[in-house]
Amino acid sequence: MSRELFKFKGGVHPPEHKAESNTRPIHAAPLPKKLVIPLRQHIGSPAKPMVNVGDRVLKGQMIGAADGYISAAVHASSSGIVSAIGPAVVPHVSGLPDDCITIETDGRDEWIVHAPIDYRAMEPADLRMRLRDMGLAGLGGAVFPSAVKLDPGATHPCPTLILNGGECEPWITCDDVLMRHHADEILEGVAVMRHLLGSTEILVGIEDNKPEAIAAMQAAAQKMDFAIEVVAVPARYPGGGAKQMIQVLTGKEVPSGKLSTDIGIQVFNVGTAHALARAVHHGEPLISRLVTVTGHVLRPQNFEVLIGTPMHTLITLAGDRDGTTGVLMGGPMMGMPMPDLEVPVVKATNCILVKSNDLFPPLPKALPCIRCTRCADACPAELQPQELFRFAKAGDFGRAQEYHLFDCIECGCCSYVCPSHIPLVDFYRYAKSEIWAREKEKRAADLARERHEFRQFRLEREKKEKAEKLAAKAQAKRAELAAAPATAGAPDVDAKKALIAAALARAQAKKAEVAPKNVDHLPPDTQREIEEIEARRAKIRELAHQPLESEEKKP
C-alpha cells in the first residue's frame, strides 16, 4: 500500500528530543486538592457558569454551558465543592487573569450518571449539540469547538477526512503515546466523525519518526469495518500543521483566506478523535487529556491529567530539578512562556516543557536583518518573512496584510533559521493583534456613527411629530370655535371677545376664591395694627395722586 506523497515548501529539521518522554508508560496524575477550570478554554464565546459558590459538583458535571454556536461546555474534572467563581490566572502569555471556576476536590472522585450515546440513532444536529455540551474541542492546540467542525453544512461536503498524528513539534510525544496505547479508541472516534461528515476517504497521517505509533494504528485499522489508510509522512517541521498535512497527503493546497472544508477536506487531531470516542462510547465529557511533561525534569513522561490541575504539581511529579529557567506550554517552536506555575492544565495543554540554560541557551542578542531571505526559504506558508518583518516593525500593517500576514501559521521556522536571531514571529503576532484591535475599533466607530445618525433622525422626527400634534390640536380648537358661534349666528370676532371675557371672569373668580386666610379671626390688637397700616397706605396713595408743587409751577 503505497500512496504518492507530495511536499510542502520550506520547513526545518530541529532536533527531535522525542525519545526522552515516549518510552515511559502513561501515568495518571494524582487528584489535586484544587482544580481551576477556566471558562474560556476554546476558540469562541467563553462558557457561562452554571453553578454557584458552595455547590457540590460531581465528576463530569457540566459547570459552564456553551454560549452560542462557536463555543463548548466545561465540566468538573472531579467531585468536590465549588469554592470560587471569578478571575484567576490562566495559561496565557500575558499573565492576565480570566474567569475560572475553582473546585476544592473531596477525594471521592464520584462520577455523575453517564451513559454511552447511540450516535447512529441520533439526528446529526442533536448529536453535534450533545458533543458541544460534552466540551469537545480540538486537542491539537487550536481548541476549535469540534461540534462546529463536524457540521459539513449543505455547501461543504467533506469527502476526505484526515486524522492528524503528525506531531511535528520537538519534545512533544502525547499524540505518539496515545496512538501506541489507544489506537482502537482513536479509530472508534474516527467512525463517529465519518458518520457525521459522510466522508468516503479516511487518511491518517503520521510522521515516519513514530514507527510504533504507525504499527499500532495500522493494526487497529485492520479491525475497522471501513477503509482507513495509515500513511507515514516524512518528518519535517511543521509537517503536522493542518495545511501542510493536507498538502503532503493530497497534493491540494488550501487557498489563502479559505478553510480546508472549502476544498472538501476536514482535519482532526488524534487526541480529539480519542476524546470523541470517550464521549460517545462512555458518555464521558472532555475532563482529562494526555500531557507531555519534558525538558529539564528527572523523569520526562506523559501523564493523563484532569483539566484544571495546576502545572507545578505535574512538574513535581516528573521530578523538578535545579536550574529551571522557565516553562513553556507547548513545544519549543510555538510554545508560550507561562507567567506562573499555578496555572491549570487546559484543553490546549499538550506539553509542559521545562527549560534550562543547557537545553535552551538564551538567544544571542539580535542583529539587524541582512535580508538573506533564509526565512523565506524556510517558510512553509510561502510568505516573505523578511518583508513582513520590515512592515510589522515599521507599523505599516496595511502592507503587511498585502503580503498575506494572515496566512502565517506562526510555526517559528523563520525565527529558527534567522542568522540574526530576530524573534520574527513575535513581530507577526504583534502586527496581527494590532490589526485585529484596529478592526474592532473601526467596528465600534461604525456602530457609534450609526447610533448617532439614528439619534439625529429620531430627534428630528420627534420635533416634527410634536409640531404636527400641536397643529392638529389648534386645528381642532378652531373647528370647535367655528362650530359654536355658528349655532348662535354671531360673527367670529364677537365669539372671540366673548371667549376672552369668559376667561377673564373665570380668572377673577379663581382669584376671589383664594383670598388670604391669615386675616380671618384676628385678635383685636393685630386688627388695630392692620387698620393703622391700611390708613398709612391710603394716605400715601393720596399723596401720590397730588401733583408736586414744584411740578405745578414749572409749565
Added chain:
Amino acid sequence: MLTAILVMVAIAVVIGLVLGWSAIRFKVEGNPLAEKIDAILPQTQCGQCGFPGCRPYAEAIAKGEADINQCPPGGEEGVKKLAELLGVEPKPLDETHGIPKPKSVAFIDEQTCIGCTLCIQACPVDAISGAAKQMHTIIAAECTGCELCLPPCPVDCITMVPLAEDLPHWKWKHPVVMLKEVS
C-alpha cells in the same frame, strides 16, 4: 478645410453633450471628501473639536473651515491619517481642544442616581438606558467615552472608568529586540 472644422465642432458638441449628461446622471451625492474624513474620525461625537459631532467637523475640514488637529480622541495618529488623506503636513494636536485620554466608558453610580433623564438627553449615541424617576445605566459596549453626560448630571453620579486590559482585549506588544552592539 471647412469640413474638417465642422467635423471637429460636431465631435466637440457630441462629447460635450455626453459629459454634460453624465455629470447629471452620475452625480455624486454628498461630499465624498467629507465621507472619507468622517471615516477616519473616531466617532466619539464628543464635540471637543467645536462642532456638534464628527460629521459636521468632517464637513468643516472638507470645506477648509477647520484645522485637522482639533480631535483629541483621534490623537496624533488621527491627525497623521487626516494629513495623509488631505496631502498636508501633519501638525501637533491643538491643546485648546483638549488632550488625548485613555479610552474610558462612563459609569453611573446607581445608588446616587435620581433618575432625572438629563444624561439620557445629552448622550449622543443613546448609550444610556433609563426613564424618568427610574435608575439609569450606561450600555458600556455602546459608550464612546465622550463625557457629554458628566456636566448635566445634577448629583454628579457619573464617573469615567478607564477600560482595563482583559484577555479578549489583550494585544501583543511591539517586541523589544536587544540589538547587539556592532563596533
